Each structure stands twice: as structure tokens, then as C-alpha cells.
Amino acid sequence: MHGMDHSKAPVLEALAAYHRRGETAFTPPGHKLTRGVDPRVSAVLGEAVFLSDVLATSGLDDRTASRGILEEAQALMADAVGAEHAFFSTCGSSLSVKSAMLSVAGPHEKLLVGRDAHKAVVSGLVLSGIEPIWVDPQWDPELHLAHPPSPEAFEAAFREHPDARGALVTTPTPYGTCSDLRAIAEVCHRHGRPLIVDEAWGAHLPFHPDLPTWAMDAGADVCVTSVHKMGSGIEQASVFHLQGDLVRPEVLSSREDLLGTTSPSVLIYAALDGWRRQMVEQGREIYDDALGLAHSVRARIAEIPGLHVHGRDDFCAPGRADDMDPLQIIIDITALGTTGYAAADWLRKEHHIDLHLSDHRRISAQLTHADDGETTVTLLAALKDLSVSGPQHRRGSQSPAGAAGPVEVPSPAALRLEQVLLPRDAFFAETEQVPWQKAVGRVASEMITPYPPGIPVVLPGERMNEEVLRYLRSGVDAGMVVPDAVDSEVKSVRVVKSER
Numbered sequence: 001m002h003g004m005d006h007s008k009a010p011v012l013e014a015l016a017a018y019h020r021r022g023e024t025a026f027t028p029p030g031h032k033l034t035r036g037v038d039p040r041v042s043a044v045l046g047e048a049v050f051l052s053d054v055l056a057t058s059g060l061d062d063r064t065a066s067r068g069i070l071e072e073a074q075a076l077m078a079d080a081v082g083a084e085h086a087f088f089s090t091c092g093s094s095l096s097v098k099s100a101m102l103s104v105a106g107p108h109e110k111l112l113v114g115r116d117a118h119k120a121v122v123s124g125l126v127l128s129g130i131e132p133i134w135v136d137p138q139w140d141p142e143l144h145l146a147h148p149p150s151p152e153a154f155e156a157a158f159r160e161h162p163d164a165r166g167a168l169v170t171t172p173t174p175y176g177t178c179s180d181l182r183a184i185a186e187v188c189h190r191h192g193r194p195l196i197v198d199e200a201w202g203a204h205l206p207f208h209p210d211l212p213t214w215a216m217d218a219g220a221d222v223c224v225t226s227v228h229k230m231g232s233g234i235e236q237a238s239v240f241h242l243q244g245d246l247v248r249p250e251v252l253s254s255r256e257d258l259l260g261t262t263s264p265s266v267l268i269y270a271a272l273d274g275w276r277r278q279m280v281e282q283g284r285e286i287y288d289d290a291l292g293l294a295h296s297v298r299a300r301i302a303e304i305p306g307l308h309v310h311g312r313d314d315f316c317a318p319g320r321a322d323d324m325d326p327l328q329i330i331i332d333i334t335a336l337g338t339t340g341y342a343a344a345d346w347l348r349k350e351h352h353i354d355l356h357l358s359d360h361r362r363i364s365a366q367l368t369h370a371d372d373g374e375t376t377v378t379l380l381a382a383l384k385d386l387s388v389s390g391p392q393h394r395r396g397s398q399s400p401a402g403a404a405g406p407v408e409v410p411s412p413a414a415l416r417l418e419q420v421l422l423p424r425d426a427f428f429a430e431t432e433q434v435p436w437q438k439a440v441g442r443v444a445s446e447m448i449t450p451y452p453p454g455i456p457v458v459l460p461g462e463r464m465n466e467e468v469l470r471y472l473r474s475g476v477d478a479g480m481v482v483p484d485a486v487d488s489e490v491k492s493v494r495v496v497k498s499e500r
């Protein structure tokens with residue numbers, strides 16, 4: 001079990017001591033412990049935010065960081081989750097996952113990557129010049145949903161590309177479905193290569209045995225977590241973990257140094273520190289309760305007419321996912337005759353409920369350890385109302401998508417575009433903006449990513465086909481949000497001018 005004293009919280013304790021000493025800072029941050037803050041700002045944010053926003057060195061710790069406060073907090077985090085090293089990041093898993101990739105492969109080297117990767121991974125490819133060898137996810141053509149790639153798919157990719165430097169898999173997906181991580185780690189290690197797991201949605205997994213397998217327990221080399229997603233981290237709080245000898249800690253650390261900020265937020269560090277203590281001391285009971293709640297909420301939603309809650313029967317089978325996180329409640333609303341986009345907008349407007357994912361046929365509610373009977377009663381009441389008087393009853397609604405036509409969802413085969421150029425070469429190539437109809441057969445220079453969940457449908461260097469472009473166009477008309485494309489309505493697309 002845990003070898004260290006987890007009642008300690010070095011960052012929180014150092015912050016409390018800083019306040020007790022009453023230090024006077026002639027350093028950033030310029031607000032100087034609230035003194036410079038406009039009262040109209042602190043009226044909304046509270047003074048505590050600014051009081052705890054101090055420099056990490058020459059503030060929380062001394063000029064040379066001689067007290068090793070951050071190191072101790074990171075060592076405690078690693079001990080808490082069974083890793084050899086833990087690194088705190090204040091730039092989200094968006095930064096952590098790039099650090100992990102760059103510690104495994106360099107420019108023009110190959111990395112096996114599940115094609116259902118988040119856009120942060122694609123940004124990492126663009127910045128680094130790594131050559132992605134895409135590994136197909138396990139598509140469910142009926143549900144129109146991708147589960148993480150299988151171990152066999154990674155094995156086949158390694159056989160075809162023995163020079164690949166390692167592999168990256170995303171699990172759990174934003175839909176909460178998981179791959180057989182132990183088997184994927186075995187495949188990688190048989191080939192003498194490291195496995196990176198983008199476990200942005202899995203920060204809670206180490207703390208309860210009934211949750212899906214945690215990457216460090218499965219033998220992965222590096223895993224990346226967003227503690228702000230499923231844990232109690234403040235937004236942007238991310239931790240990446242390391243074990244084994246396939247990736248050197250100093251290499252990983254130097255990649256983080258390359259990308260990270262020189263002004264990390266002590267607020268973020270402090271919340272990470274407190275979360276780790278809470279989880280080690282109380283995680284088991286906390287997730288006993290959360291899992292019990294998820295079980296009963298799932299059963300109650302299943303009783304609501306027109307709503308179908310996806311469970312293990314739908315998601316977990318050979319050729320689909322290996323496991324799932326029951327805290328991600330994915331609800332198919334096809335039977336209501338509206339889209340997930342319209343349903344999500346209606347729930348926010350009518351019930352002040354904010355949902356997590358919505359797509360052409362689904363909505364999802366993320367439960368965490370923070371939910372209880374009160375929040376779930378609100379959710380259930382809103383979903384019942386959605387079933388009875390949701391946007392499908394809007395006057396003038398002639399089609400499932402309301403005013404727009406239905407979303408034209410391509411087959412899995414049509415969704416898999418050919419990677420013609422390196423993402424970096426396509427991104428930095430000479431480009432032109434062409435009408436979407438003229439983009440058919442052209443090579444994209446940009447990412448086109450429905451958000452959430454943030455998995456690019458098109459990425460730089462891929463040759464686009466008509467099915468994918470029709471999907472994006474009809475999707476945007478139905479309510480899909482595509483924030484990263486130059487033309488977020490996808491009426492025109494940024495393409496590479498010349499492929500040579």
C-alpha cells in the first residue's frame with residue numbers, strides 16, 4: 001500500500017505558513033495578495049483566490065526552492081497512485097500529453113496513435129513533426145460511436161512498423177469506455193516500446209477497485225490525467241505519471257520544461273495536493289457512494305420514456321470496449337426524435353442543467369464524487385421533462401434536428417481519411433480557403449473538431465472525402481460546434497495549396 005505519510009499536504013501547509021508569516025512580496029503576481037484588485041473583481045471572485053495566488057519560488061518556497069515543497073507533493077501523488085514519478089502540470093492534459101509524446105518520439109519518428117485521440121495529441125504531432133501511424137478505434141457502426149483500439153490492432157501496427165518508437169491510447173474515452181490496457185501494455189513491451197495512456201478522464205481510477213483499470217496498474221509507462229475533469233482539481237490541473245525504464249524521468253521533465261509555463265499557479269498545485277490527501281484517506285468510501293449513486297441514477301433514467309442509458313450490454317463485448325466507467329452516463333435519445341444538441345440547449349435554457357457531451361443522437365451527464373441525492377434529483381426531474389415536453393415538441397419542427405435536416409453520419413470506413421502529408425508539413429504549408437464542396441479530394445491544413453469531445457474528424461495532412469465534409473456541414477446546421485476550424489461553420493475549409 002502507500003509507503004508515505006499521506007496526512008501531509010506540503011503545498012497547502014506551505015501556503016498556510018506563508019499567510020501566517022505575513023510576507024510582503026516585491027515580486028509578481030502584480031495584484032500583491034489582493035491589494036491591487038478592483039473590489040468589483042473580488043466581489044465576484046472572493047479575496048481568497050488572490051490571497052492564495054503567490055509565486056511558487058520566492059513565495060511559497062524560497063529562492064532556490066530549498067524546501068522541496070513541490071517535489072514532496074509530487075512524490076506523495078506518485079505514491080498515492082502506484083507510480084514511480086508524478087509531475088504536476090498547470091496547463092491541462094493538453095500540455096501533459098504533448099510532454100509524454102515528445103519524450104517517446106522526435107521529428108520524423110513514428111508513434112502509433114489511436115485515431116480517436118484528442119486534438120491536444122494532434123497539436124503535439126504538428127509541433128513535433130512526429131509521424132503518426134494511426135490505429136483504428138473499434139467502431140460500433142450501429143451506435144455510431146468509437147471505442148479505443150484493441151490490443152490486436154496495436155500488435156498489427158507494430159508488426160507493420162517495427163521502427164515505431166511507442167504507442168499512445170486514449171482510455172477511458174470521453175464516453176467512458178475503456179480498452180484492455182494490460183494487453184496493450186504487454187504488446188508494447190514485447191516490442192520493447194513504451195505505452196502512453198491519455199487517461200485525461202481517469203484521474204479517479206486509482207482510488208476504487210470497481211472502477212476500470214488504472215494505467216499504472218496495467219503496466220503502462222506514462223499516463224496523463226486531468227484532475228480537473230473527474231477529480232477535485234481546479235480547471236487546468238493535470239498530473240502525468242511515470243514508471244519503468246523505457247522513458248527516463250529527466251527526459252520527460254525536460255519536455256515539460258519545453259512546453260510549460262514559468263509561472264505555474266500555486267492555487268492549482270494546492271488543489272492537487274488536497275485532492276491526493278482526500279483520495280488516499282477517503283477515496284474508497286467516497287467512490288462506494290458515488291458508484292452506488294450512479295447505479296441508482298442509471299436505473300431511474302432507464303425508466304424515462306424515450307431515453308436509453310448505455311450500459312455494459314451496449315458497450316462491452318468483443319469488438320467493442322473492454323470496460324466502462326459507470327460515472328459517465330451516456331443517454332441515447334433517438335426515440336425522442338430530436339438531436340443531442342437540441343436537447344442539451346433545451347435543458348440549459350429550461351432547467352439550468354449543463355450537460356457534458358452532446359452529439360447527433362446522444363446526451364451525457366458526468367457524475368463525480370461531488371454528486372449526491374440533491375444534484376441527481378435535479379437531473380432526473382429535468383430529464384423527465386425533456387421526455388414529455390422537450391424540443392421535439394417545438395412548433396414548426398419538421399425533422400429530427402428541428403429546423404435543420406438530419407446529420408449525415410458517415411460509415412466507419414468513410415470516416416477514416418488517408419494521411420497524405422505529415423500533420424506538421426500540412427499545417428505549415430501554403431494554404432487556401434476553398435468552399436466545402438471543392439474541398440473533396442483536397443488535403444486539409446487545419447483540424448476540424450466537433451467540441452466536445454474534441455476528437456478531430458479531420459486533421460492536417462488528411463485527404464478529405466465527400467462523406468466527411470457532408471457530416472460536418474449537416475452537423476453544424478444541426479447544432480454541432482466546431483471551434484477550431486478557420487470557418488467554424490465549415491462552409492469553407494483550409495486546404496494545402498499544393499501537395500508537393
Ligand SMILES: Cc1ncc(COP(=O)(O)O)c(C=O)c1O
Binds near residue numbers: 095117170174
Ligand atoms: C482524451 C483527452 N485528452 C486530453 C484532453 C486535454 O485535457 P485538458 O482539457 O486538461 O487540457 C482532453 C480534454 O477534453 C481529453 O478529452
